[in-house]
Each structure stands twice: as C-alpha cells, then as structure tokens.
Amino acid sequence: MTIREDIVASAAQFLQDPSVASSPVENRIAFLKAKNLTEEEVHAALARASGEPAPAPSYAAPPAGPVPGQPPAYYGGYPPYGWQPPPPEVPRRDWRDWFIMATVVGGVGYGLYTLGKRYVYPLVAPPTPERLESDKKSIDEQFEKAFTLVEQLSKDTEEIKAAEQQRNEKLTDALAELETVIGELKSSNRRREDEAQRIRDDVQGLRDSIPKALDAQKNLSDTRLQEVNSELKSLKTIISQRMTSQQPAINNYLNRPDTPNGVSSFQDNVSGTGRSSPFSSGISAASVKIPEWQRAMATKRSSTSMPNNTTEDGGSSSQAQTDAGGSSS
Secondary structure, three states: OOOOOHHHHHHHHHHHOOHOOOOOOHHHHHHHHOOOOHHHHHHHHHHHHHHHOOOOOOOOOOOOOOOOOOOOOOOOOOOOOOOOOOOOOOOOOHHHHHHHHHHHHHHHHHHHHHHHHHHHHHHHOOOOHHHHHHHHHHHHHHHHHHHHHHHHHHHHHHHHHHHHHHHHHHHHHHHHHHHHHHHHHHHHHHHHHHHHHHHHHHHHHHHHHHHHHHHHHHHHHHHHHHHHHHHHHHHHHHHHHHHHHHHHHHHHHOOOOHHHHHHHHHHHHHHHOOOOOOOOOOOOOOOOOOOEEEEHHHHHHHHHHHOOOOHHHHHHHHOOOOHHHHOOO
C-alpha cells in the first residue's frame, strides 16, 4: 500500500509542535487515525517527528506529478479547517479471505440447521400416529376432568341456589314479622299517645274545673252560712220573745207547792195557760213535748226549792231565765 508523502510530512510537522509532542503517544496515534491515516503512515509520521529515518518502501515510488482527486499538499503546522482526507482504498481479497468466509458461513449454517431440526422441526412436522393417540388420550382425560368439574359446579350451584332461596324465605319472613312488630309498635304508640292526650285533656279539664268548683262551693257555703245565720237570728229573736212572754208563768210554777214527781204541777200550770209549752204560741201540747233535760231540771229545781219557799221571786226568775237561755243555745 502506498504512503502518501504529503500527508505523512504534514503529520510529522504537526507532531513536532511542542504542545503536541508533550501529549501521550496514544493520543497522537488516535488523532492521526481519526484523520484517516493508515497504520504505516502513522508510524512513518511518528518516526519523522522523532528524527528517526523512515523505513524504505518496498514498492516503486509514485510519479512526481500530482495525483488526480487529491488536494494539494499542505505543509503548515495543522491541516486546513474542514479538510478531510480521502477514504482508504478497499483491501484486496485473496483465497485465505474466501476460505475464512466459507468456514464461518458453513459453521453458522450448520448451527442453524441443528437448531431448526431440534426445536423448529418438531413444531411444524406432522404428528405421528403414536403421538396422535397419546394426544387423544390426554384430550379425553382433560375433557373428563372438565365434565366432572362442570357437574360438580352444577351441583354446587344448585345447592347455593337452594340455600339462597331458603335464606330469602327466612329473610322475607323476618321482614314480615318485623313489619308486623313495627305496625303493632306504631299502633300501641298511637294508642299511648291518644291515652296520654286524653289524660292531659282530663288533667287540664280538672285544673280548669277545680277552681270553678271551689268558687261554686265557696259561694254555696257562703249562701248556706248566711241562711243559717239568718235562721239563727230569727230563732234567737223568737226565743227571746217567747222567754219574755212566759216569764210570769215560770214564776208561778216555781212558787206553787210541790206535787208528786214535780211534773204534774208544771203540766197543770201549762195546761191552765192553755199552751202545751212555755215556748209555744197557741200550739197544742200533743204536737210539742217537753224535752227530757227540761224535765230533769224541773225535778231537780222542785226538790231544792221546798225548804226555801220564801226565796225572792227575782232570784228564781233570773235562774229560770238563765236556764231558758242555755236551752236556746
């Protein structure tokens, strides 16, 4: 392969720069390869930059004239901006390259054949009768298992449906009972509210009627007390009038001699006056009787008045008036 002298000279001059010479060799080689320099050109440029003689080429030198299609040589420190070296020529292939390629292709083909025969062919090849029979048996077994599972699932579904129906019936009965209980509670609550309202109305009526009844009773009591008071006043007036009119008869009774039991003389005196009682005014003796306490007082008074017949009439009359006042009270 020919060495491009102009590019090698430019690269050697670039490598002799102090800033470039201080960099590592690997970086310089990588930079030169990045500029499309071949391995021989890189070594030649490094040798020229270090001052060593470049190896003599084993082939004839190219003509001195410019090579068509190549840019003119640039001998500055750096290549021009934007300049790219031409791509390297395609290397020639000999029998060794073809042998290596045939060997690689044969190995890869044999590997693909082995993989296809082992893994792909069983998938696409038609099945054998034995395999078909085994597949049929396995499919029948799977179908039997599936049918068994379906039957079991059907039984379980029926049981679940029956249990669900029973639960629904129980729930319906419970809801009916609950509705009945709620209805009874509502009715009882309504009755209780009605009873409470009636009791409240009765209590309110009593609260309203008790003061009225008390006022009416008070008025009635006042009226009766007034009537009793008027009756007592009239009775007191009548008694005082009767006592005043019967005072001479009582004095005559006290001054008369004793009679057996002290009663007949009093009765004779009363009958002599033409009255049945000293307090009566023209009333017959049959309708009005002398009280027992007056008889007892008359008997006692007659027994005590016998040794004192000469007692003054004023004292005995005052005593009789006092007794009459006690009887009226």
